[in-house]
Amino acid sequence: MQLAFAIGLVGIYAGWRGVIARMTGFYDMGGAVKYLLYGIVSGMVFAVAIDEMILQFGIIEGKLNIYGVSALALLIGASQSALVMFLVGRPRVVNLRASPPYGWTLGLGFGSMFTSVLSVRLFDPNLVSEYSGFSPKSILIAIGISASACIGHAMISAYQGSSVLQNKRLKSFYVSSFARAGVTVSLVFALFTPFFIIFIAPILLYYWPAAQKNWLPMGMTPAAAQAYRRTIRQSDRIRQAADDRIRGEVVFGEE
Numbered sequence: 202m203q204l205a206f207a208i209g210l211v212g213i214y215a216g217w218r219g220v221i222a223r224m225t226g227f228y229d230m231g232g233a234v235k236y237l238l239y240g241i242v243s244g245m246v247f248a249v250a251i252d253e254m255i256l257q258f259g260i261i262e263g264k265l266n267i268y269g270v271s272a273l274a275l276l277i278g279a280s281q282s283a284l285v286m287f288l289v290g291r292p293r294v295v296n297l298r299a300s301p302p303y304g305w306t307l308g309l310g311f312g313s314m315f316t317s318v319l320s321v322r323l324f325d326p327n328l329v330s331e332y333s334g335f336s337p338k339s340i341l342i343a344i345g346i347s348a349s350a351c352i353g354h355a356m357i358s359a360y361q362g363s364s365v366l367q368n369k370r371l372k373s374f375y376v377s378s379f380a381r382a383g384v385t386v387s388l389v390f391a392l393f394t395p396f397f398i399i400f401i402a403p404i405l406l407y408y409w410p411a412a413q414k415n416w417l418p419m420g421m422t423p424a425a426a427q428a429y430r431r432t433i434r435q436s437d438r439i440r441q442a443a444d445d446r447i448r449g450e451v452v453f454g455e456e
Contacts, residue, residue: 205320208343209313212351213237216309221302229299236303239288240310247281247311248318256322256389261329271386278381281311281354282361282374289362290370301420304362305355305412312351315388319346323392330393345398346388352405353384356412363416 221233254273259265265273285307289300320343326334332342357377364373384401391397 202321202324204340205324205343206317208320208340208347209315209317209351211344212316212347213309213313215348216305216312216351216355221305229297232294232297232299233302233306236288237306237310240307241314242310243284244311244314245318247277248314250277251315251385251389252318252322255385256319256392260389260393270389271382274382274385274389275378278385279374279378281381282357282377285358285361285377286365286370286374289358290365295365298366299420300362300365301359301417302362303420304358304360305417308353308355308358309351311358312354313347315354315385316343316347316350319343319350319388319392328392332392332395342391342395342398345395346391349391349398349401349405350384350388353401354381356405356408356416357381357384359412359416360408363419366419 251274254277255265255270259270259273285304288294288307289304294300294303322328323330323333323339323343323346324335332339357380361373361377364370387397387401
């Protein structure tokens with residue numbers, strides 16, 4: 202269980218260091234941390250619901266077919282999207298233009314708790330799966346689930362945050378609800394067939410540029426966005442100059 206929750210937290214670290222850390226100083230860091238905690242607390246509630254209603258009742262006990270599982274996943278996904286829309290759409294958050302980065306960290310919390318609960322089930326040898334039990338193979342599957350769940354939920358929540366700033370709340374609610382249902386069903390099935398992780402990866406890679414170039418930068422004021430772009434350009438030039446410089450030879454001698 203300790204390792205399962207540690208793997209869930211690794212997803213938060215990857216999503217934070219790879220994205221939000223680059224924007225430090227251009228948005229409210231304290232608010233982002235607070236929304237991460239919101240995501241962790243509420244994400245555990247949703248993760249338990251997914252575990253009890255979909256994994257245990259629907260799949261392991263065989264009480265539901267694929268349509269019933271999908272309907273429950275859509276219901277839970279709609280609940281998550283409604284909560285995200287409520288939190289990132291509050292007037293104070295919108296006035297700060299912080300909805301996209303707050304949504305990103307909120308999604309990281311959702312994904313980490315979802316990963317933790319699924320990993321606990323995966324490490325249980327009583328799970329009806331050939332990959333169940335504590336082994337290097339199951340650990341790799343759990344890490345794949347962590348990356349997919351955390352980045353997937355973070356991107357969906359950031360999309361909702363950007364839609365709030367564009368006054369497209371209703372459309373983003375429907376799109377995000379179906380997207381969350383797809384992520385939920387795919388990763389639950391990944392406990393039995395890890396191929397579903399590979400199925401999600403291309404979709405995440407496809408929308409990654411939109412999240413980095415369009416959705417998250419909306420969380421900055423125009424002046425901050427201009428300074429952020431200038432900082433990125435300068436960092437790229439400095440990195441390129443460091444790579445292209447002619448390196449001399451080390452000289453050993455006495456003064």
